[in-house]
Amino acid sequence: MIEGFPSTINDSYQLNLWRVIDYAAKIHYDTEVISYRNLQGGKIHRMTYKEVYERVRRISSGLESLGIKPGDRVAVLGWNDHRYYESYFSITGLGAVMLQLNQRLAINDLDYIIKHSKAKGIFVDESLIEIGNALIKNNNLDFAVIMTDDPSKLNLNFKNNIYNYEDLVKNNPPKNYEEINEKSAATACYTSGTTGKPKGVYYSHRSLILHAWAINGVLNFKPEDTFAAIVPLFHANGWGAHIAATMMGSKIVLPGRYTPESLANILINEGVTASAGAPAILIPLLEVFRKMEPKPKLNNLRFISGATEPPLALMMQLKEFGMNIMHAYGATETTPLVTANLPKKKIKQMSEQDQIENARKQGLPVFGVEVKIVDPAGKELPWDGKSVGELLIKGLWIANQYYNDERSKESFIDNWWKSGDAATIDENGYVKIVDRIKDLIKSGGEWISSIDLENYLMAHPAVLEASVVGVPHPKWEERPIALVVLREQYKNKDFNELEKELKEHLSKRFAKWQIPDKIFFVNEIPKSSTGKFDKKTIRAQYKNIYNV
Numbered sequence: 233m234i235e236g237f238p239s240t241i242n243d244s245y246q247l248n249l250w251r252v253i254d255y256a257a258k259i260h261y262d263t264e265v266i267s268y269r270n271l272q273g274g275k276i277h278r279m280t281y282k283e284v285y286e287r288v289r290r291i292s293s294g295l296e297s298l299g300i301k302p303g304d305r306v307a308v309l310g311w312n313d314h315r316y317y318e319s320y321f322s323i324t325g326l327g328a329v330m331l332q333l334n335q336r337l338a339i340n341d342l343d344y345i346i347k348h349s350k351a352k353g354i355f356v357d358e359s360l361i362e363i364g365n366a367l368i369k370n371n372n373l374d375f376a377v378i379m380t381d382d383p384s385k386l387n388l389n390f391k392n393n394i395y396n397y398e399d400l401v402k403n404n405p406p407k408n409y410e411e412i413n414e415k416s417a418a419t420a421c422y423t424s425g426t427t428g429k430p431k432g433v434y435y436s437h438r439s440l441i442l443h444a445w446a447i448n449g450v451l452n453f454k455p456e457d458t459f460a461a462i463v464p465l466f467h468a469n470g471w472g473a474h475i476a477a478t479m480m481g482s483k484i485v486l487p488g489r490y491t492p493e494s495l496a497n498i499l500i501n502e503g504v505t506a507s508a509g510a511p512a513i514l515i516p517l518l519e520v521f522r523k524m525e526p527k528p529k530l531n532n533l534r535f536i537s538g539a540t541e542p543p544l545a546l547m548m549q550l551k552e553f554g555m556n557i558m559h560a561y562g563a564t565e566t567t568p569l570v571t572a573n574l575p576k577k578k579i580k581q582m583s584e585q586d587q588i589e590n591a592r593k594q595g596l597p598v599f600g601v602e603v604k605i606v607d608p609a610g611k612e613l614p615w616d617g618k619s620v621g622e623l624l625i626k627g628l629w630i631a632n633q634y635y636n637d638e639r640s641k642e643s644f645i646d647n648w649w650k651s652g653d654a655a656t657i658d659e660n661g662y663v664k665i666v667d668r669i670k671d672l673i674k675s676g677g678e679w680i681s682s683i684d685l686e687n688y689l690m691a692h693p694a695v696l697e698a699s700v701v702g703v704p705h706p707k708w709e710e711r712p713i714a715l716v717v718l719r720e721q722y723k724n725k726d727f728n729e730l731e732k733e734l735k736e737h738l739s740k741r742f743a744k745w746q747i748p749d750k751i752f753f754v755n756e757i758p759k760s761s762t763g764k765f766d767k768k769t770i771r772a773q774y775k776n777i778y779n780v
Contacts, residue, residue: 257285260481267314274381294400302327510539530554601627617658673702
């Protein structure tokens with residue numbers, strides 16, 4: 233590293249998460265933070281940034297009274313409501329680490345995370361008390377804090393190191409925060425553990441704030457915006473958009489535990505202008521919008537879609553209701569923003585069909601992140617839109633190791649994270665994820681992308697969801713098969729005719745050898761704890777259909 237001439241700038245000023253809510257409370261003090269807890273045993277709360285900050289500071293003091301010190305880990309098990317949002321600042325404001333638990337994981341995985349992180353205490357939402365009780369019983373925690381609107385109905389004895397969140401707010405003075413080393417861990421998320429035990433990623437204050445600025449570059453938050461935090465906050469920090477929205481003083485809507493119906497009403501009634509989420513929630517949302525009378529019109533909603541590639545048909549159909557979808561890409565290891573599909577001027581000058589094709593890509597790497605694709609030997613491949621290699625990523629908010637985990641050496645090389653995704657990068661810098669490397673289908677020596685097949689299947693009006701996997705074949709090594717969930721109005725159709733129709737639909741885009749041999753119509757497709765298709769389970773269920 234080159235040492236240049238010293239600057240005269242206060243470079244010792246630390247980027248701390250508490251500064252974000254402190255700023256919002258001072259500058260945007262009367263902007264609303266709305267929390268919907270009506271589907272998790274509570275009510276709807278309407279507060280301002282100023283009121284939220286007062287509560288945050290009191291919870292920090294309460295945590296100090298429970299013995300929490302800088303560096304300690306405090307677990308949080310809850311939904312996207314005001315108490316979870318407050319924890320992003322109250323726990324981290326002490327220099328402690330907010331350990332975010334994915335409620336969809338199995339108890340043994342959650343136990344592992346508590347033990348591996350050496351968490352000292354836990355916050356538990358009242359609706360998740362059964363899971364919380366199991367974790368409290370299985371682990372030597374110093375305390376548990378129950379997040380509830382009405383503790384009397386829980387029949388809990390708030391003794392023996394069990395505390396009521398609101399009592400901590402009421403009984404403690406506001407904390408005056410001190411600067412924290414910005415390279416200290418602020419939050420932690422663990423991977424979903426689909427292959428082995430979950431792996432821990434610990435995010436620094438610095439990385440989270442720099443990442444939030446990058447999110448602002450994509451969603452372009454303004455004080456007049458209303459942001460809905462749909463992505464579970466335990467999924468890679470809720471994609472960091474709630475931090476970015478707070479930085480800009482936007483109104484924040486926290487939908488709590490929601491259904492597609494309740495979420496649709498929140499988006500409409502609160503006039504939401506910006507949000508983010510996975511296709512797994514967009515698909516049922518579209519179904520709700522379609523059934524509404526009169527036809528709803530959203531408030532020109534800017535929406536980042538991630539996790540899996542949103543089908544083009546889904547994007548176009550949601551646009552009719554006033555929702556503009558932009559595809560982005562990331563992972564737990566990347567905080568998560570890596571790319572966003574922001575069109576360059578030259579893209580906007582292309583034909584409509586070419587623009588549509590470009591919209592299928594994961595997008596351009598944002599500033600602060602570097603990407604490359606490599607072959608199995610580690611040789612870098614050209615940016616020609618054709619060469620397929622594993623996507624490697626490094627940058628300001630990209631992990632360079634897992635916490636206390638030997639598997640780091642398998643996933644990181646010279647500060648590059650090996651994503652496990654097969655990708656191309658075109659001459660304009662747009663990244664396209666072809667598939668997970670483990671999900672690519674090799675048939676007769678040729679590669680088939682399961683993602684492309686799935687998205688084109690879901691462009692058919694009969695198809696609600698589709699997942700494609702490769703299964704062993706005696707002649708071709710692997711052949712693709714598809715699982716399809718039909719829309720309600722097609723479920724009484726002849727399945728043989730529908731299978732023929734779907735294969736004809738696929739033949740418009742794919743060669744005959746790429747089209748799935750068999751299409752199975754199912755009521756539900758297995759999904760992982762993060763809402764993605766669980767292809768490992770699907771492959772196991774259908775591995776013997778060719779008697780290999």
